[in-house]
Amino acid sequence: MPRVSVIIPTFDRPSLLPRAVESAMRAGTDVEVIVVDDASIDSTANVCSRLRGIKYIRLDRNQGVAGARNIGLLESTADFIAFLDDDDLRLPGSLDHQLSLFETLPEAGFVAGGVLLGDQHCAPTGKTALVRAERGDLFWKILELSVHLIPSSIVVRKSCFQEVGLFNRQLAGIDDWDLWTRIAEQRPVLIDPAPVCIYRSATPSSKQGSSSLARHLLAAANHQPKLFSLSRVRTAPSAQRRAVRKMTRRRIADTLSWRAAEELPNGAFRFAASNFVTALRLSPAWAMRPTHLQVFWRSTKARFS
Amino acid sequence: MPKISVIIATRNRCYLLPRAIESARLAGGGVEIIVVDDASEDETPSVCATLTDIRYIRTSRQLGVGGARNVGLLSSTAPYISFLDDDDARLPGSFDKQIDALEAAPEAGMIYGRAFYGDEKPSDDFYPEHCPTGDLFWELLRWNFIPCPTVVFRRSCLTRAGILEEDLAGVEDWDLCVRIAELYSTIATDEPVAIWRRPSQSSGQFTSESEKLHQHAHRVHKERWLRLPRAVAASPAERRALQRDFAARASQQLVWEAASNLKARHLPRFARVAFAGARMYPVGVGKKFLAFLTSRLGTETVERT
Numbered sequence: 001m002p003r004v005s006v007i008i009p010t011f012d013r014p015s016l017l018p019r020a021v022e023s024a025m026r027a028g029t030d031v032e033v034i035v036v037d038d039a040s041i042d043s044t045a046n047v048c049s050r051l052r053g054i055k056y057i058r059l060d061r062n063q064g065v066a067g068a069r070n071i072g073l074l075e076s077t078a079d080f081i082a083f084l085d086d087d088d089l090r091l092p093g094s095l096d097h098q099l100s101l102f103e104t105l106p107e108a109g110f111v112a113g114g115v116l117l118g119d120q121h122c123a124p125t126g127k128t129a130l131v132r133a134e135r136g137d138l139f140w141k142i143l144e145l146s147v148h149l150i151p152s153s154i155v156v157r158k159s160c161f162q163e164v165g166l167f168n169r170q171l172a173g174i175d176d177w178d179l180w181t182r183i184a185e186q187r188p189v190l191i192d193p194a195p196v197c198i199y200r201s202a203t204p205s206s207k208q209g210s211s212s213l214a215r216h217l218l219a220a221a222n223h224q225p226k227l228f229s230l231s232r233v234r235t236a237p238s239a240q241r242r243a244v245r246k247m248t249r250r251r252i253a254d255t256l257s258w259r260a261a262e263e264l265p266n267g268a269f270r271f272a273a274s275n276f277v278t279a280l281r282l283s284p285a286w287a288m289r290p291t292h293l294q295v296f297w298r299s300t301k302a303r304f305s
Numbered sequence: 306m307p308k309i310s311v312i313i314a315t316r317n318r319c320y321l322l323p324r325a326i327e328s329a330r331l332a333g334g335g336v337e338i339i340v341v342d343d344a345s346e347d348e349t350p351s352v353c354a355t356l357t358d359i360r361y362i363r364t365s366r367q368l369g370v371g372g373a374r375n376v377g378l379l380s381s382t383a384p385y386i387s388f389l390d391d392d393d394a395r396l397p398g399s400f401d402k403q404i405d406a407l408e409a410a411p412e413a414g415m416i417y418g419r420a421f422y423g424d425e426k427p428s429d430d431f432y433p434e435h436c437p438t439g440d441l442f443w444e445l446l447r448w449n450f451i452p453c454p455t456v457v458f459r460r461s462c463l464t465r466a467g468i469l470e471e472d473l474a475g476v477e478d479w480d481l482c483v484r485i486a487e488l489y490s491t492i493a494t495d496e497p498v499a500i501w502r503r504p505s506q507s508s509g510q511f512t513s514e515s516e517k518l519h520q521h522a523h524r525v526h527k528e529r530w531l532r533l534p535r536a537v538a539a540s541p542a543e544r545r546a547l548q549r550d551f552a553a554r555a556s557q558q559l560v561w562e563a564a565s566n567l568k569a570r571h572l573p574r575f576a577r578v579a580f581a582g583a584r585m586y587p588v589g590v591g592k593k594f595l596a597f598l599t600s601r602l603g604t605e606t607v608e609r610t
Contacts, residue, residue, distance in 0.1 A: 163365040165372045
């Protein structure tokens with residue numbers, strides 16, 4: 001029986017997929033790679049028929065990433081599950097490393113690792129997503145988006161899904177955050193900063209799901225009150241709920257402003273504008289802080305100088 | 306290797322559950338029984354601890370019927386799946402017959418049958434009167450004639466068409482049948498295979514609030530089912546006809562229910578249900594009302610003369 005199942009949902013990316021599959025196979029021993037083809041309309045099926053040693057499932061109707069991950073889960077046989085997006089890469093040996101971390105905290109629900117940021121061809125740019133080592137109860141931090149979790153860096157214990165349910169298909173783009181929060185409510189979590197994957201960074205023009213950052217973060221802010229029905233939030237004092245809400249809005253405003261400032265020198269004005277407007281909607285006072293405006297001003301100047 | 310996985314989602318009905326489990330065990334050979342306890346607050350865990358040969362899964366918070374069934378799917382291993390409600394029962398030998406029929410028809414995605422209406426003991430009435438077979442997509446978009454406990458799904462078809470939607474409380478099984486019927490043909494057994502507890506005013510089942518359920522189904526019909534690829538490919542006139550048929554049937558049922566409420570002198574409920582029916586299909590309900598008035602006037606004039 002395999003030790004870990006890697007679930008790769010894919011849609012219309014036949015050129016990127018084989019690389020992701022290859023990297024998953026080298027990421028550990030006894031790995032079961034499950035490719036869920038989310039009813040692609042191009043040559044994905046052909047490409048997959050040439051890949052050896054994978055479990056290939058083709059869906060008849062497009063289910064979205066969350067739906068495809070759920071189907072992959074149904075077909076998986078291992079006790080641990082890793083998710084890999086079809087455009088990201090796993091680093092060699094990283095799955096073995098993360099599985100060994102479960103032994104240090106046996107009741108952990110999932111283990112997250114460090115992420116190298118790659119360019120459009122997944123070549124590492126030298127930047128990393130900020131990951132700090134943490135362990136234990138991270139429920140509140142994940143709920144208020146203080147910890148950003150990238151699905152490709154996570155290994156989950158499969159029995160967690162039996163406790164909290166599967167991915168919610170209706171929450172496109174934030175289904176993973178919703179699930180991590182529900183798991184973290186029940187179980188401790190371990191974050192280890194050693195890099196385990198390369199994340200293909202979204203740019204405003206790359207047509208990746210995450211390029212519509214403002215929309216997803218706004219959806220997260222709108223979905224959060226539903227997560228407040230979790231029993232640990234319900235039993236918390238209302239002051240804490242309000243604090244979480246405020247903190248989340250500020251985090252989102254920060255992230256949006258920072259990404260907008262980063263992309264402004266490349267001339268991504270629409271992206272910057274939509275980020276700024278969303279930040280204003282969520283936390284007007286925070287978005288208008290002098291430091292934020294200064295950053296905007298500097299990056300706009302950088303564009304025209 | 307079990308032949309069929311019976312998934313019984315249950316919540317706070319530990320007094321009914323053993324009967325459902327026993328009936329499923331007697332319904333065929335190689336039955337794997339998976340009880341998903343949807344965070345019950347009663348004696349369900351201790352009742353299940355006394356039952357042997359079942360797989361017991363307890364969710365940590367309430368996921369709803371759809372979510373709980375999906376969790377059950379996750380741990381199912383058999384090639385055929387059946388969802389049994391905790392208050393329904395299967396008839397002896399019924400799984401064996403249905404699985405034989407499915408194996409003889411490899412192109413079919415599911416098989417259904419008739420169900421006896423029953424409370425504690427079965428009555429002589431059964432449902433549906435006719436069991437159409439073949440391509441049921443268009444028929445299922447008009448009305449739901451498939452009692453959920455009578456269906457046996459092929460697991461591979463269920464995964465390729467997509468698992469249950471968690472947010473469709475009350476119509477998730479109908480939705481699943483529609484999506485499977487869109488892609489695969491359906492077969493049926495003419496004989497009764499299950500006992501179906503009829504929803505009543507006091508039973509506390511969700512279906513008791515039928516006007517809300519019909520309104521919900523009407524919304525799902527418009528927003529999801531008519532957007533499935535085969536429905537989109539149909540002509541606008543066909544889609545309009547489907548919508549009209551659907552509304553006519555739903556409002557007919559509501560009018561019938563309103564009439565029985567009126568007879569029982571539940572006036573507030575009568576008003577609510579009648580209003581819901583009239584809103585759904587004003588023309589049909591108006592005609593019915595006129596017919597009722599004229600028949601009344603007719604008898605009165607006859608009496609006078």
